[in-house]
Amino acid sequence: MNLENYQGPALSIRGLEKVYDNGFRALNGIDLTVQQGDFFALLGPNGAGKSTTLGIVSGLVNKSAGTVEVYGQNTEADWFHSKRLLGVVPQEFNFNQFEKVGDIVVTQAGYYGLTAAQAKPRAEKYLKALDLWEKRDVQSRMLSGGMKRRLMIARALVHEPKLLILDEPTAGVDIELRLSMWEYLKKLNEQEGTTIILTTHYLEEAESLCRNIAIINKGNIVKQTSKRDLLSELRVQTFVVELIEAKPERPLIADHRCQWVDDQTFEVDVEQGKGINELFDAFDKLGLNVAGIRPKSNRLETLFVDLVRNG
Amino acid sequence: MSAYWIAFNTILVKEIRRFLRIWQQTLLPPAITMTLYFIIFGNLIGERIGEMAGLDYMSFIVPGLIMMSVINNAYSNVSSSFFSNKFQRSVEELLVAPVPNWVILWGFVFGGVARGIMTGLIVTLVAVFFTDIQVHNIWVLISTVLLSSILFSLGGFINALYANKFDDVSIIPTFVLTPLSYLGGVFFSISLLPDFWKDVSAFNPILYMVNAFRYGMLGVSDVSLVSCYAILVSIILILTAYSLWLLKRGKGIRH
Numbered sequence A: 001m002n003l004e005n006y007q008g009p010a011l012s013i014r015g016l017e018k019v020y021d022n023g024f025r026a027l028n029g030i031d032l033t034v035q036q037g038d039f040f041a042l043l044g045p046n047g048a049g050k051s052t053t054l055g056i057v058s059g060l061v062n063k064s065a066g067t068v069e070v071y072g073q074n075t076e077a078d079w080f081h082s083k084r085l086l087g088v089v090p091q092e093f094n095f096n097q098f099e100k101v102g103d104i105v106v107t108q109a110g111y112y113g114l115t116a117a118q119a120k121p122r123a124e125k126y127l128k129a130l131d132l133w134e135k136r137d138v139q140s141r142m143l144s145g146g147m148k149r150r151l152m153i154a155r156a157l158v159h160e161p162k163l164l165i166l167d168e169p170t171a172g173v174d175i176e177l178r179l180s181m182w183e184y185l186k187k188l189n190e191q192e193g194t195t196i197i198l199t200t201h202y203l204e205e206a207e208s209l210c211r212n213i214a215i216i217n218k219g220n221i222v223k224q225t226s227k228r229d230l231l232s233e234l235r236v237q238t239f240v241v242e243l244i245e246a247k248p249e250r251p252l253i254a255d256h257r258c259q260w261v262d263d264q265t266f267e268v269d270v271e272q273g274k275g276i277n278e279l280f281d282a283f284d285k286l287g288l289n290v291a292g293i294r295p296k297s298n299r300l301e302t303l304f305v306d307l308v309r310n311g
Numbered sequence B: 001m002s003a004y005w006i007a008f009n010t011i012l013v014k015e016i017r018r019f020l021r022i023w024q025q026t027l028l029p030p031a032i033t034m035t036l037y038f039i040i041f042g043n044l045i046g047e048r049i050g051e052m053a054g055l056d057y058m059s060f061i062v063p064g065l066i067m068m069s070v071i072n073n074a075y076s077n078v079s080s081s082f083f084s085n086k087f088q089r090s091v092e093e094l095l096v097a098p099v100p101n102w103v104i105l106w107g108f109v110f111g112g113v114a115r116g117i118m119t120g121l122i123v124t125l126v127a128v129f130f131t132d133i134q135v136h137n138i139w140v141l142i143s144t145v146l147l148s149s150i151l152f153s154l155g156g157f158i159n160a161l162y163a164n165k166f167d168d169v170s171i172i173p174t175f176v177l178t179p180l181s182y183l184g185g186v187f188f189s190i191s192l193l194p195d196f197w198k199d200v201s202a203f204n205p206i207l208y209m210v211n212a213f214r215y216g217m218l219g220v221s222d223v224s225l226v227s228c229y230a231i232l233v234s235i236i237l238i239l240t241a242y243s244l245w246l247l248k249r250g251k252g253i254r255h
Helices: A050-058 A079-084 A101-111 A116-129 A145-157 A175-191 A203-209 A227-231 A277-286 A299-310 B003-021 B028-049 B057-087 B101-127 B138-162 B168-186 B195-201 B205-218 B225-249
Strands: A011-019 A025-034 A039-043 A065-070 A086-089 A163-167 A195-199 A212-217 A220-226 A236-243 A258-262 A265-271 A290-295
Touching: A011 A050, A025 A050, A025 A065, A025 A212, A025 A220, A039 A050, A039 A175, A039 A203, A050 A065, A050 A086, A050 A163, A050 A195, A065 A079, A079 A086, A086 A145, A101 A116, A101 A145, A101 B003, A116 A145, A145 A163, A145 A175, A175 A195, A175 A203, A195 A203, A203 A227, A212 A227, A212 A299, A220 A227, A220 A299, B003 B057, B003 B101, B028 B057, B028 B101, B057 B101, B057 B138, B057 B168, B057 B205, B101 B138, B101 B225, B138 B168, B138 B205, B138 B225, B168 B195, B168 B205, B205 B225
Parallel strands: A039 A195, A039 A212, A086 A163, A163 A195
Antiparallel strands: A011 A025, A011 A065, A212 A220, A236 A265, A236 A290, A258 A265
16 A cells, blocks of 8 residues: 555545444435545534544444444455554454553554564653653553553554544643643644544633534534634624722723623733734723733634524 | 554553453453362262263363353443443544544454453463363454454444443343353253253254353364354344444434
8 A cells, every 4th residue: 555646635535424323324324525634623512423424433332323433444445455554443442451551552553454573662752751661561550540541542553643633632630741642742733743633622722722613513524624713703802901000990991892700800802803902902991900811711612602602 | 654553442442441451340350250160060060960972071061161251241331331431421432533433343352352352362261270271272262252352342242332321231141141052051061951942942042152162172063063163253233333323323323
């Protein structure tokens, strides 16, 4: 399989349907395209169809209809080649609790046709990169939650896939580990060229990491676009302003919706297309000394909630 | 080296590593249990029974007890290991990888064969302390052990695919395998049975395995060797086809 001349998308989904045995229709013929080298987020509320979509791509769920291609390889007709290109990091821990960390990664490499001589150096490389090398002889059940998450990433990378899928990779993870995982994934995408698709409930994570986004709701793709274009749909952005000194009179800002949280903090809306410079003019006129200003909430979160509620 | 061969070896090595890691649960119990069988049935009761099918009772039961260990351990290894993989969801490691269903199946089956053979050897070693071990036909011995352990490993695999809880993998060994083993000519010759029950016994596949193995050791059998092999091979083919069909449908492992 020679991909050097392949110019197409990393993932192409056409007309994907899934109806479970109990009659529940999880996917209604969705189309999705992820380009090579992209860092892509698939967002959606619980039960939207994210895990079903990823499950079908990775071979854990049988599809009812449609086609899926990974780097141009059909996941049914060319299942061998398509699976070799794919690495999967599931949401739930799914390794043998009694196997050692090193054995888990080397065994996974064996499933992809890597001999022990090939697998062991790779296992060392990824366990070191994810700070697990010292734990290689420890049974996986003895690892902390964060280490288990990193183990799943190491396991998914050992055969050096071109497309990495992560299902809520930082769920339940502390901030420090989340940031280090973000750094690692960014490096993987930017330096190694690995295409990454992740699902997440942390919209801040999607906004920080991803360049393109699709939103799925009730088995339908309601939006697929670049993050930039999606955010440009925001008509209003809310900022939280903190003052150096309290202002008990709580003045209002002309031409802007304004709401005071307390005597020293208020929220103000700025419409799409308007800069925030005029806000500072207004602050000067009102004698407000600003200590700090920040966006009220994740911008993507606002859009997401709107799209899902109206979808 | 073929990727499929490497994947098969990986599964097999993992399975062997598993039952060696927990040898106190997998290899030690058959040694202890069979020692007790040899003492109680072979020595204490056997001396009162005298001969069975022209052989002293201890010599008569040794082949059956070895086969009983092989069968039970081959079955249990696959049923418990594969179900444990399902329960912990580590089977997903195989499902996302480019491993065809037949490699998954034969990897686990030969893991069961490995444990079946190992326990068979352990029980044989125990038997050395109670009687002389004879070999009438080594190829019949080897082929019978191999085919029997493959057959019951396939059975264990199917059991594990259908099982939804741990209780489900102990029902068949307790209520099916043990009675069939006991009634399969391990402790008595079926020539002692009335004709009706002799005919009923003909439907017990374990009867053929025990007798083929007894023939390989002692040169005596209650059934023809040709029947033994025909039944073993037929059942293996049926169970293999059924297992692959279940895997393709994703029974118990995929939505």
